[in-house]
Amino acid sequence: xxxxxxxxxxxxxxxxxxxxxxxxxxxxxxxxxxxxxxxxxxxxxxxxxxxxxxxxxxxxxxxxxxxxxxxxxxxxxxxxxxxxxxxxxxxxxxxxxxxxxxxxxxxxxxxxxxxxxxxxxxxxxxxxxxxxxxxxxxxxxxxxxxxxxxxxxxxxxxxxxxxxxxxxxxxxxxxxxxxxxxxxxxxxxxxxxxxxxxxxxxxxxxxxxxxxxxxxxxxxxxxxxxxxxxxxxxxxxxxxxxxxxxxxxxxxxxxxxxxxxxxxxxxxxxxxxxxxxxxxxxxxxxxxxxxxxxxxxxxxxxx
Numbered sequence: 001x002x003x004x005x006x007x008x009x010x011x012x013x014x015x016x017x018x019x020x021x022x023x024x025x026x027x028x029x030x031x032x033x034x035x036x037x038x039x040x041x042x043x044x045x046x047x048x049x050x051x052x053x054x055x056x057x058x059x060x061x062x063x064x065x066x067x068x069x070x071x072x073x074x075x076x077x078x079x080x081x082x083x084x085x086x087x088x089x090x091x092x093x094x095x096x097x098x099x100x101x102x103x104x105x106x107x108x109x110x111x112x113x114x115x116x117x118x119x120x121x122x123x124x125x126x127x128x129x130x131x132x133x134x135x136x137x138x139x140x141x142x143x144x145x146x147x148x149x150x151x152x153x154x155x156x157x158x159x160x161x162x163x164x165x166x167x168x169x170x171x172x173x174x175x176x177x178x179x180x181x182x183x184x185x186x187x188x189x190x191x192x193x194x195x196x197x198x199x200x201x202x203x204x205x206x207x208x209x210x211x212x213x214x215x216x217x218x219x220x221x222x223x224x225x226x227x228x229x230x231x232x233x234x235x236x237x238x239x240x241x242x243x244x245x246x247x248x249x250x251x252x253x254x255x256x257x258x259x260x261x262x263x264x265x266x267x268x269x270x271x272x273x274x275x276x277x278x279x280x281x282x283x284x285x286x287x288x289x290x291x292x293x294x295x296x297x298x299x300x301x302x303x
Contacts, residue, residue: 008161009058012058013058013059013068015048015050016050016054016055016058016059016065017065017068017069018048019039019046019047019048019050019055020033020034020039020055020065020066020069021033021069022046022047022048022196022197023038023039023042023046023047024069025197026042026043026046026197027042031070032066032070033065033066033069033070035062036052036056036062037052039051039052039055040052043217044216044217044218045185045196045200045217045218045219045279046196046200048280049280095134095139095142095143096150096153096154096160098119098133098134098139099115099139099150099151099153099154100154101122102115102118102119103151103154103155105118110151111147111263112136112137112140112147112260112262112263113136113259113260113263115135115136116135116136116137119133119134119135119136136150136260136262137260137261137262140260140261140262143160145160145163146262146265147262147263149163176275176276176278177275177276178275178276178283178285179285180212180222180243181222181223181224182212182213182220182221182222182223182276182278182283183220183221183222183223183226183278183279184218184219184220184278184279184280184281185199185200185203185218185219185279186279187223187278187279188202188203188221188226191226191227191230192230203219203221207229207235208226208229209221209222209225209226209228209229209235209236209238210238210239210240211240211241212225212238212239212240212241212242212243213241213243213244213247214240214241214244215244215247215249215281215283216249216250216251216281218279218281220243220278220279222236222238224236225238245286246285246286246287247276247283247284247285247286248283248284248285248286248289249281249282249283249284250264250265250281250282253271253284253289256289256293257271257293259271264282265282270292270293270295271289271292271293272284272285272288272289272292275288
């Protein structure tokens with residue numbers, strides 16, 4: 001692997017170990033790490049988006065990650081390194097080769113659904129290049145890139161590693177264009193200038209503002225409420241999860257539109273853009289989405 005991929009893997013390993021240690025602390029484990037089942041059952045805020053499956057894919061074995069989190073050597077066997085390197089090159093090459101073959105057909109439209117239709121046809125017909133065709137959403141998830149970046153890679157405008165570096169340098173902070181200035185636990189950590197565990201403990205104190213939105217096992221607060229708490233000022237009276245009916249999460253948007261996550265997050269024709277990116281989650285305003293979907297033309301079934 002090149003230096004870009006190596007740096008990215010080192011960062012991912014460090015993040016996975018932080019998640020493991022956070023779950024261990026939450027469970028009160030002194031000199032051991034959680035099992036796979038314990039880890040996956042922990043709150044999403046503690047796992048930081050990691051799952052047992054992702055950790056195992058990164059480390060090769062769950063016990064290797066446990067050992068590293070406990071301060072053990074972070075070593076892999078030569079065979080494991082070779083296998084992971086070959087899998088990385090082969091999988092990524094096949095994904096991009098399929099996109100490149102599709103682009104050579106000069107498609108009229110460049111959406112992810114247009115690519116998926118082409119994949120369905122080519123997979124049945126077979127191909128001389130012996131490329132394994134993969135659907136767009138699976139490629140996006142595997143390479144951790146948005147659809148627009150994948151097209152740039154396929155056209156040779158940027159490498160996979162380059163696209164990742166650009167994404168890291170422009171990492172998405174909390175962004176809001178909606179009516180509420182929502183923040184996540186990570187934002188609370190920054191406001192308190194504390195550790196994640198300290199911030200989480202603070203949020204459960206009786207006087208701390210109530211979360212106005214609970215979604216995907218995450219809690220969201222009004223920034224002004226938290227700032228008032230920190231300043232010792234009066235905090236507005238709110239009901240827990242009082243904004244739930246006003247916002248939609250990614251899963252709800254997928255159910256309502258039939259579109260994939262990559263398309264919805266990057267923006268789809270006839271579908272409002274997200275109004276927020278908070279705590280690693282995209283949010284949409286229900287009052288924007290529902291009227292737009294009634295005006296959105298239905299797909300025609302192709303004979």
